[in-house]
Amino acid sequence: MKKKVNFFSRCLVLMLVFAPFIQVFAQKTVVSGKITDAGSGDPIPFANVMFKGTDIGTTTSFEGQYTIETSKRVDSLVVSYIGYITKTKAVSNTVQKLDFQLEENVVNLQEVVFVAGENPAYEIMRNVIRNKDKNDKRSLDAYEYETYSKTEVDVDNITDKFKKRKIMQKIISVMDSVERMAGEDGQPILPIFISESLSKTYYRNNPKLKYENILKTKITGVGIEDGTLVSQFIGSSFQEYNFYQNWLNIVSKEFVSPMADGWRLYYDYDLTDSAYVDSDFCYRLDFFPKSEQDLAFKGTMWITKKDYALKQMDATVTQTANLNYIEKIKIQQELAPTKAGPWIPVKNRVLLDIGEVTENMAGVLAKFYTSNRNIMVDDPKDQTFYAQPIKIEEDFNINNGNDFWNEHRHEPLSSTELNVYKMIDTLKSIPVVKTYTEILKVAINGYKKVGKLDIGPYLNLYANNTVEGHRFQLGFRTNIDFSDKWVLGGRLAYGTEDEQFKYQAFVENIIDRRKWTTIRAEYTKDIDQVGLAAEDLMGNYIFLAATKFGKLIRPYRYEQAKLSAQRELFKGFTPKLVFNYKTFNPLYNFAYYTQPGPDAPLATAFKTSEAIVEARYAKDEVFVQDDNNRISLGTLKWPIFTMRYTRGLKGVLGSDFNYNKLGLNVFNDLKMGFFGTSTISITGEHVFESLPYPLLKAHVGNESIFYTNAAFNLMNYSEFVSDTYVSLNYNHYFQGFILNRVPLMRKLKWRLLATANVIYGQLSDKNLALIPPNTITGEEMPPIHSFQKNKPYVEVGYGVENIFKIIRVDFLHRLNYLDNPDVSNFGVKISFQFIL
Structure with a gap:
């Protein structure tokens, strides 16, 4: 019996000695998993993960992964992050995997309230601004x-x-x-x-x-x-x-960075935490825009204590923005320092x-x-x-x-991503999906791809006007499946009233894609209008198509042969050489004196041969290549300069005139932050010799109810002609700068805009002398107006865009030349646009 007592006593002593270790081993809890957004499935980095009722916590990695452990007995895990609903899940006191999907918390931005004294986040932000140049990757000589x-x-x-x-x-x-x-x-x-x-x-x-x-x-x-x-x-x-930039361009809009030089004008800040992120001790700053409708972010950034550099960023723009x-x-970002000092997003x-x-x-x-x-x-x-x-x-x-x-x-x-590949392959094989996607591609591109050909453009399939009656047209072009060097194309049209065929054929050779070197030859026979020529309206395809309907203004038939070559000699600079032969056969009452003076003989048709030298310089323009096409995405900062010199060659292919033209255009897209954006285009041209007015500049008017940037919107078609002019086209889009401050407008998300079109031009006496009076031809001729000396034509406007998200309404005022026939000093025009 005594031996039994001793045995149990020794066991009891051993249990008491090892009890703490047994308890630790028995209650060791290790939980790992991934935190994702319930709506998008994306990982949520920097989220807070804590055992409930303890101070034991961690944060998720950039991939949303976490691992947390404790020796204490716990029953649940709490996950929280700014902008999301906090979530709690039960845990077992063992090793387990636990994933969370957090739902967005759709509430108004919190109001940040500070007690007496300066907000402690401000001193951190001042140091961030002081060290921007040192930490911004753009300060590196190269990377x-x-x-x-x-x-x-x-x-x-x-x-x-x-x-x-x-x-x-x-x-x-x-x-x-x-x-x-x-x-x-x-x-x-x-x-x-x-x-x-x-x-x-x-x-x-x-x-x-x-x-x-x-x-x-x-x-x-x-x-x-x-x-x-x-x-x-x-x-x-x-x-x-x-984010070291003051403004970030996202979906063509300018958003102010929470690290902008003028940070206090746009944001409130709250210093909420400090902790080690990897090996860097960091401050956590939460930031909120002062106005919910402004194009700004809310979110969290971690700033290093040592260099005041951005370590991590989580910035969100919500649907309250305009x-x-x-x-x-x-936008979520993780950065790392380079050996030279500045930080680069990894x-x-x-x-x-x-x-x-x-x-x-x-x-x-x-x-x-x-x-x-x-x-x-x-x-x-x-x-x-x-x-x-x-x-x-x-x-x-x-x-x-x-x-x-x-x-x-x-x-x-x-x-999940591996399954995505399989699922998309399945969707692509469903017939109804194929049909819908083909319809959508035609609507966007204007062409239907059929093997090695693109058929279209469908915008020009049909028109109806006073000269041609019903006009039917069909065209094609080859695509990259045919060749990545050669592009062939053409179109054929027929008018039921004039019973005439019109056509175009072209061939283009892409010699060098890197320096974008091309040669193109084309021949066209068609109908056009003075002041509404297709060459003057390139890029405004809807307005150009609309001019083929209804009554044609000063129509004429023409045949044109054109040969052009261009090459980007160095970044941003592209010269172009063109030879252009064209005939002019009017379909309206037109004549001109072959020499100045009333006794000179009259002529109605003419031919021209031109040699054109064009130079275009856009310092930081960005291009992408769409198969056999090159698409400009505009410039980042600098204006675009285009200069053109034209020499008329009398006698070449029967040309009737010698002449010289010189033109210049400057275009710039100005980004003004919260004040909105502006586009400005300045154009000037001078014709040195006397010519019939169709060879001068017939300024583009607009008698339709639709607004277009390609025209003077309260000017009649071909109302004015100039041999020397300078024009200004200015548009300013306020975005939400003004109407965001009006409660009802803020809810509707309407946006103000302003426009101005100014032209200062003249028609010399020598060119006026080439225009005969109406009595000479026996029937009334359309009047040609010229600008008065020192009196520019001016029209200004204001309007509202984003009505029902797609409608724009412009209210326009014509300020002078109101004595001209059939003009108005005020007009309302509409347009449709899909903008963000």
Whole structure:
């Protein structure tokens, strides 16, 4: 018995000694998982994760991942983040995986209240501004890195009503798998596009030049082909945002950065935390726009204590901002220092949430992710290296299978993203989806692709006017499937009233894509109008098509042969050479004296041969290549200069005149922050010799009810003609700068605008002398007006855009030349536009 007592005593002593260790081992709790947005499925970085009732917590990584552990007995885990509803889940005291999907908290911005004394966030912000130049990557002499980009586009907000639509009935089986993909708390989404790209990005500071070389792309989408245009837009150049800039351009709008020089004018700040983020001790600043309707952000940024550099950023623009269709824009960023000091973003995530246009439609989510690595600094290349801002390797879509991407992705695809590829392939095979996407592509491009041909443009299929009666037209052009060097095209039209065929044929050779060198030859036989010529209205296709309807003003038949060549000699500078032969055969009462004086013989038709030299300079213009086309995305800052000299060659191919013309245009897009944006175009031209007025400048008028920037909107068609003129076209878009301050207007999201069109011109006495009086030809001739000396033509306007999101109304005032026949000093014109 004594031995038994001793045995149990020893066991008891051992249990007492090891009890703390046994307890620790038994109650060790380790929880890991991922925090995502319930609406988009995107990770939520920097979210707070804590065991309930303890001070044990952590934050999620940029990928939304977390791991947290404790030796204490706990029963639940709490996840919270600014802008989201806090969520709690039960935990077991063991090792487990626990994912959270947080729903957005749609509430008004909080009001920040401070007690007496200065807001402690202000001193941090002042230091951030003082150190901007030191920390901004643009202060580096040069930098380069490898970029991996990933883009996904999904249909979201899929309601039961939307599911009942005919097209959706065809894809219900796909929808079932989509709902399973969304997660236990997530909203169902329907992926329609996913892409990946690998590129090298290069930047040089002096002069400021940038170049992206896209090495490989992989694109899968409904109605999307793996073409050069899409491949350029999925590169890193269009997903780069630098918060050290005062203003960030997003979806063509200017948003003020929370790190702007004038930060106190736009934002309130709150210092909410300080902690180590990786190895950097950081301050957490929450920021809120002073006005909910302004194009500004709310969110959180982590600022390092040592350098006052931006370590992490989470910035969101909500649907309270004055934007159309867009419910949310979210930008998340993680930065790392370079060996030279300035910080470079190493991970970026952008979310664009586009709401339903109507109640019967779903919304769209666009998600962009970029990762940068292998960063090198201060090794600038020669300036010629940056000549082409975006270049795609010729084999960009060859040998880009799973083996390549598994090796070169900066991080593996998630299981959801792998399923996206499979789901899109399934959608593309559904016949009704194919039909709808083809209709949409025709509506956007104006052409229907049929093998190696594009048929169209459909905007010009039909017209009806006083000369041709019913006009029917059909055209084509070859696409890149035919050749990436040669483009052939043409069109054929027929009028039922004049019983005449009209046609055009052209051939173009793309000699060099890098320096964009082309040669083009074309021949045209058609009808046009003085002052409304197609060459003068290029880019205004809807207005040009509208001028083919109704009564034609000063119509004429012409035949034209044109040969042109152009080459970008260096970045931004493109000269162009043109030879142009054209005949003029009027279809209205027209004549001109062949020499000044009433006794000179009259003529009605003429021929011209011209040699034209044009030079265009746009310092920081960005282009993308759409198969065999080159598309300008405008300039970032500098104006565009275009100069043209024309020499008329008498005797060449029967030309009737020698003459010289010199013209200049300056165009600039001015971004003014919260004050809005302006566009300004100044044009001047001088004709040195005496010519019939159709060869001078017949200024574009507009007698329709529709507004257009291509015309003087209260001027009649061809009302004025000049041989020397200077014109100004100015448009200012206030965005929400003024009407955001009016409660009702703020709710409607209407926006003010202002316009001014001014022209100062003259028609010399020698040119006036070539115009015969009405009595000579025996029938009334349309009057030609000239501007009076020192009296410019002026029309000004104001208006409201964004009515029902698509309607613009302009109220216009003509200030002078009111004695001219059939003119008005006031007009109201409308137009339709899809703007954000």
